[in-house]
Amino acid sequence: MFTHNGRVSVRQVEIFLILQMLNTTILFLPKIAGDYVERNGYILPLLASILGVIYVFCIEGITKRFPKDTLVEFLPKIVPDFVAYIIIILFAVKILIITSLEARMLGEMISQVLLPKTPIQVIILVMLLSVAYLVKSGVEAIGRMGEVLIYFIAVSLVLVFLLVVPHGEYMQLMPFFQTNLRGIGVGTFVVSLIFMPLEIMLMLAGLMKETDKVRRAMLVPVIIVGIASAIIVLLTYVGVGFNETQRQVWPVLTLMQSMSLSGTMVENQEILMMTGWTFSIFIYLSSGVYFTSLIGSRSFKYKRENIFVLPLIPIAYFIAMIPENLVMAYDYYNKFQYYFGIWFILPVPLILAIIARGRRNSHAK
Amino acid sequence: MQNKLKFIAMTMLILNTSFILTGCWDSVEINERNVVMEVAIDKNQDADLSQPINKRDSYQITYTIPDRAKLSGKDSLAKDVKSSIVTTTPTIETSVDEVESKSQNTITFSHTQAIVLGEELMKDSDLFRGAIDGLIRNMEISRTTNLLATRGKAGNLTQEDNEQNPILGLYVMKYFNNTERPVSYAKEQLVGNMIRELEDTNISTIPVINTDEKGAVEISGAAVIRNYELVDFIGKDVVRGQLFVEGKINQVPIVVEYKGSSLTYIIDTEHSKITFNSDGNVADANIEILTEGNITEYVSTDTKNIFSIEDINQITILLQDEIRHQVMVAVNKSKEINVDFLNIGLQMYRKHPKQWQSYSQNWEDEGYKSFPIKIQVTSTIKNTGMLE
Numbered sequence: 001m002f003t004h005n006g007r008v009s010v011r012q013v014e015i016f017l018i019l020q021m022l023n024t025t026i027l028f029l030p031k032i033a034g035d036y037v038e039r040n041g042y043i044l045p046l047l048a049s050i051l052g053v054i055y056v057f058c059i060e061g062i063t064k065r066f067p068k069d070t071l072v073e074f075l076p077k078i079v080p081d082f083v084a085y086i087i088i089i090l091f092a093v094k095i096l097i098i099t100s101l102e103a104r105m106l107g108e109m110i111s112q113v114l115l116p117k118t119p120i121q122v123i124i125l126v127m128l129l130s131v132a133y134l135v136k137s138g139v140e141a142i143g144r145m146g147e148v149l150i151y152f153i154a155v156s157l158v159l160v161f162l163l164v165v166p167h168g169e170y171m172q173l174m175p176f177f178q179t180n181l182r183g184i185g186v187g188t189f190v191v192s193l194i195f196m197p198l199e200i201m202l203m204l205a206g207l208m209k210e211t212d213k214v215r216r217a218m219l220v221p222v223i224i225v226g227i228a229s230a231i232i233v234l235l236t237y238v239g240v241g242f243n244e245t246q247r248q249v250w251p252v253l254t255l256m257q258s259m260s261l262s263g264t265m266v267e268n269q270e271i272l273m274m275t276g277w278t279f280s281i282f283i284y285l286s287s288g289v290y291f292t293s294l295i296g297s298r299s300f301k302y303k304r305e306n307i308f309v310l311p312l313i314p315i316a317y318f319i320a321m322i323p324e325n326l327v328m329a330y331d332y333y334n335k336f337q338y339y340f341g342i343w344f345i346l347p348v349p350l351i352l353a354i355i356a357r358g359r360r361n362s363h364a365k
Numbered sequence: 366m367q368n369k370l371k372f373i374a375m376t377m378l379i380l381n382t383s384f385i386l387t388g389c390w391d392s393v394e395i396n397e398r399n400v401v402m403e404v405a406i407d408k409n410q411d412a413d414l415s416q417p418i419n420k421r422d423s424y425q426i427t428y429t430i431p432d433r434a435k436l437s438g439k440d441s442l443a444k445d446v447k448s449s450i451v452t453t454t455p456t457i458e459t460s461v462d463e464v465e466s467k468s469q470n471t472i473t474f475s476h477t478q479a480i481v482l483g484e485e486l487m488k489d490s491d492l493f494r495g496a497i498d499g500l501i502r503n504m505e506i507s508r509t510t511n512l513l514a515t516r517g518k519a520g521n522l523t524q525e526d527n528e529q530n531p532i533l534g535l536y537v538m539k540y541f542n543n544t545e546r547p548v549s550y551a552k553e554q555l556v557g558n559m560i561r562e563l564e565d566t567n568i569s570t571i572p573v574i575n576t577d578e579k580g581a582v583e584i585s586g587a588a589v590i591r592n593y594e595l596v597d598f599i600g601k602d603v604v605r606g607q608l609f610v611e612g613k614i615n616q617v618p619i620v621v622e623y624k625g626s627s628l629t630y631i632i633d634t635e636h637s638k639i640t641f642n643s644d645g646n647v648a649d650a651n652i653e654i655l656t657e658g659n660i661t662e663y664v665s666t667d668t669k670n671i672f673s674i675e676d677i678n679q680i681t682i683l684l685q686d687e688i689r690h691q692v693m694v695a696v697n698k699s700k701e702i703n704v705d706f707l708n709i710g711l712q713m714y715r716k717h718p719k720q721w722q723s724y725s726q727n728w729e730d731e732g733y734k735s736f737p738i739k740i741q742v743t744s745t746i747k748n749t750g751m752l753e
C-alpha cells in the first residue's frame with residue numbers, strides 16, 4: 001500500500017543517510033584514523049564533520065536550484081547534453097561499483113565470522129536478491145525499512161558502547177596530541193569520505209516531500225555519524241589497544257570480541273556489532289541498486305522506476321566477485337573510495353553550482 | 366482470486382527466504398558438536414629436528430572434550446566425564462584438522478574457557494608466537510579466553526583428575542568469574558589482553574596453574590613473558606606487589622604485629638597511580654598507593670584494645686610499612702630479572718613522551734634497572750569490627 005509513492009520525508013532521509021554512512025568503512029575506521037594521527041584518531045571524525053558540512057553546502061548549493069528534480073533532470077539544464085550524460089553515466093557506474101564492493105566486503109565478513117562454510121557467492125547473491133525485493137517497491141519502502149532497522153542498529157550500538165565503556169583501558173589514549181598538522185589534515189580528508197553517501201542526495205533531494213529541508217536532512221546525519229564514529233574509534237583504542245588495532249583487519253569487530261562476558265548468557269557478543277552493521281549494509285546496498293536503477297529509468301524516461309533493478313543484480317554480483325580474495329577486495333574498496341569518493345560530494349556539485357549561478361546571472365542580464 | 370494467488374506466492378517466497386537465510390551450509394546440530402573446554406599447548410620434545418619446519422611436529426596439543434550427557438547439572442557426580450585427544454602437528458590449524466579426524470563429532474572452540482601453555486613452549490618464542498597467532502587469526506577461539514601457564518607439561522595438567530571440577534576449563538572460568546574471591550596472588554590474563562600488552566611493551570605476565578603434592582589445583586604466581594618468550598616464573602608474593610601497583614588488590618588480608626599480637630587488616634578498595642618527578646628531565650618514579658579497609662582480627666587483653674585514635678594512627682603506620690614492603694618485593698624482582706612488568710616505562714611514555722625518548726633506547730638494557738622507584742602508601746582504617 002505504501003509502494004511507488006516515490007516521495008520520502010525528511011526523517012526518512014536522515015535515517016537513510018545515517019545508515020549508509022555506517023557502512024564497511026566504520027569497521028576499519030579506527031585503523032585508518034590511527035594511521036594518520038596515532039592515538040588521537042578519535043578527533044579525526046569530529047574534524048571530518050566540518051568537511052562534511054562543507055560537502056552538505058556544496059550539494060545543497062546545486063539541488064536547491066532545482067527542487068523536485070534529480071541529477072538526471074537538472075544536469076542537462078546546466079551543461080550540454082553529452083556532458084550531462086557522461087557525468088550521469090559516471091555517477092551510475094560509481095554507485096554500482098561501490099555497492100558491489102560493499103556487497104563483497106559484507107560477504108567476506110559474514111564468511112569470516114558467521115558462516116565460514118557457506119560459499120561467499122551464496123551470501124552475496126542472497127543479500128542482493130533480498131535487496132532487489134525491497135528496492136522493487138520504491139524509495140519510500142527503503143525509507144520505511146530504514147525507519148524500522150534504525151532501532152535495531154541503535155540498540156546494538158548502545159549495547160556495544162555500554163559493554164566497552166566500563167572495561168576500557170583509557171590510558172591507551174595517552175600521550176595526547178603527539179601528532180603533526182599534516183597528519184591531521186590528510187587524515188581529516190580521508191576520514192571525511194565516510195560522508196560519501198551524501199552524494200546520493202543529488203538524486204534523493206528531488207524525491208523529498210519537503211524540498212526546502214534538504215540541508216537539515218544532510219546536516220543531522222553528518223553530525224550524528226561524526227560523533228558516533230569518534231566514539232567508535234575511541235572505544236576501539238581503549239578496548240582493543242592502539243597497537244593491536246593497527247594490526248587488525250576489522251578492529252571494531254575485534255573490539256566486541258575483547259569484552260569478557262564469559263560464563264554469562266551471551267558469549268559471542270560480536271554478534272551485536274554484526275547485527276547492526278549487516279542491517280546498515282542492507283540499506284546501503286538497497287540505496288545503491290535503487291538509485292542506479294532510477295538513473296537508468298529516468299535517463300530512458302521509463303515510467304517504471306524499478307525496471308533496471310533485476311538486470312542490475314547479476315552485474316553487481318559479477319563486479320563483487322572480481323577481487324580474488326579479501327586482500328584484493330579490501331585494497332580495491334579502499335582505493336576506490338580514496339580516488340573516487342570525493343568527486344560527487346565536492347568538485348562536481350561545486351562546479352555545477354558555479355555554472356548554474358553563472359548562467360542565471362547571464363540570463364538575468 | 367488473483368490477489369489470493371499473489372498472497373500465497375508471497376507467503377511461500379517469504380518462508381523460503383527464511384530458510385535460505387539460516388545458513389544451512391554451516392548448521393550443525395548441537396549434539397553433533399564436541400565442545401572443547403580447554404586446550405593445553407606444549408612443545409613436542411620428540412619432534413624430528415631433521416624435518417623441514419612445515420613437516421616438523423613441533424606442537425603437542427591436548428584437547429579436553431567433556432561428555433555433556435554425564436555433565437548435566439552443575440554438580441554432576443558422574444565419573445569419566447571427559448576425554449582427551451592428544452595431537453602432534455606442525456601448526457595449530459593442522460592440529461585442529463587432526464583432532465577432527467579423531468573425533469566423531471564436529472569440534473568447536475566457541476565455548477573454550479582456558480588455554481594452558483607448557484613451560485617448554487613458552488621458552489620457544491617462535492612456537493609461542495605461532496600458537497597465539499593460530500588461536501586468534503581465524504577467530505575460532507575468543508580473545509576473552511583465559512590464558513594460563515604451567516611449570517612442566519600443560520597436557521599432563523589438563524588430563525589429571527581435579528576433585529573440585531573434572532573439567533579444568535570450567536574450574537578456571539568459575540575461579541575468575543567469582544567476584545567475591547580475594548584478588549591477591551594471581552592476575553587474570555585473557556588472550557586479547559596478553560596480545561595487547563605484548564604489542565604495547567613486549568612484556569606480559571600469565572598466571573600459573575599447577576597442582577600441589579595432594580593433587581589440588583592452585584592458581585598463583587605468574588610467568589613473565591618478554592617478546593613471546595618466558596623470562597622467569599615469579600612467586601605469589603611478587604604478583605601481589607604487581608597487583609598493588611596496578612590497583613587491582615581486592616579483599617586482601619594484611620597482617621602486622623601490633624603490641625605483641627597479630628593484627629589483620631582486610632583491604633576493601635585499592636587505587637594506585639604512577640607519577641614522575643619532572644622538572645624538564647624525569648628523575649624518578651613514584652608509585653602512590655591508597656588503600657581502604659577494616660581491622661578484622663586482633664586479640665589483646667587491654668580493655669580499650671585498639672579503639673583509640675592513637676592506636677589507629679600507629680596501626681596505620683605499620684600497615685603502610687607492610688604494604689610498602691610487599692610492593693617493594695615486586696619492584697626488586699622486576700629489577701633483578703630486568704623486566705619492567707610493572708609498566709613504569711609505559712607510564713613514562715604516556716605521561717612524559719618527550720622525556721621518554723631519552724630513556725627508550727636503553728630501557729631494556731640498563732635503563733630500568735638503574736631507574737629510581739619510590740613507593741608511597743596511604744592507608745585508611747574504616748572500622749575495627751564489632752569489638753573495641
